[in-house]
Amino acid sequence: MKTEPLLRVSGVYWHYEEGAQPALADIHLALYPGEVVGVVGPAAAGKTTLLLTMSGLIPSNYGGHFVGSVESNSEQGIVFQDPETQFIGLTVEEELAFSLENAGWSDERIEQRMVEVLDLIGLNGFTDRSPLELSGGEKQRVAIASALSHSPELLILDEPTSELDPVGAREVFSLLSRLKQEKDMTIVVSSHATEELAAFCDRMILIAEGKIILDLPTRQFFAQVDVLDEHGILVPDVIRFYHMLCQEGVMSASSAGVPLTVEELALLYKEARLVREGSL
Ligand SMILES: Nc1ncnc2c1ncn2[C@@H]1O[C@H](COP(=O)(O)OP(=O)(O)OP(=O)(O)O)[C@@H](O)[C@H]1O
Structure with missing residues (x-):
């Protein structure tokens, strides 16, 4: 495929300190620029753990036993399942400015970046609103905007639509589609919304009991109906x-x-x- 990978995970094994068994075992994968990758798996399969590993939060922020390596050549933005746990600011403006202020950006640069990001996520005019008083889809878009404020090359989203109604979920996937088309972003998203993933992703990964079972281009992945059924994955x-x-x-x-x-x-x-x- 294209050029050098943005991220390479090699031979990763991870056992949470408190875990009954390893949460990840023998994980090998590479992510290339511009790829949009969906991650699916049954409950407790290791989806969140895989995304935390890709983002570097495992092992640095968690206790446990780690083997293998994660090499990253990219700035990353991460969005968690419940955006409210990520919000720090009282307004959307504060929320978006927070990490940029911490990074020492000037007011002028922050203002400019904020306009760009709000435009990108379609929330112009929301700067003075409290993030907590937005609809579920809008909250998730603000969380995505926050993750995008540093212009990451890789955006990692952990079940961004699991708390949303179908309209909110569609809002989030249509924003991700715009990021894919207009910004050529590399995106990894875990979700149970297989219909949206099928339409949106270039490549799909099935993980079960901490192991990668399938890692295929989307059309080949969804042709494996028997394997998907065996692992309880909803085939569109x-x-x-x-x-x-x-x-x-x-x-x-x-x-x-x-x-x-x-x-x-x-x-x-x-x-x-x-x-x-x-x-x-
Ligand atoms: N902080 C932790 N300490 C100990 N064990 C953990 C921790 N976080 C997750 N686990 C365990 O690791 C395994 C993988 O969990 P993970 O959250 O990655 O799965 P998941 O596929 O994202 O699940 P779900 O779809 O239910 O959110 C599970 O057995 C879980 O109980």
């Missing part, structure tokens, strides 16, 4: 429906792989109909 309806249509002989398996969105399935279906009618 569009993919199940596609398999049913193939099994029923309504269409044959596409050489392009499984469709990841309703629009892709509709196109495949239209093609199959034209073939049946002899027009293709």
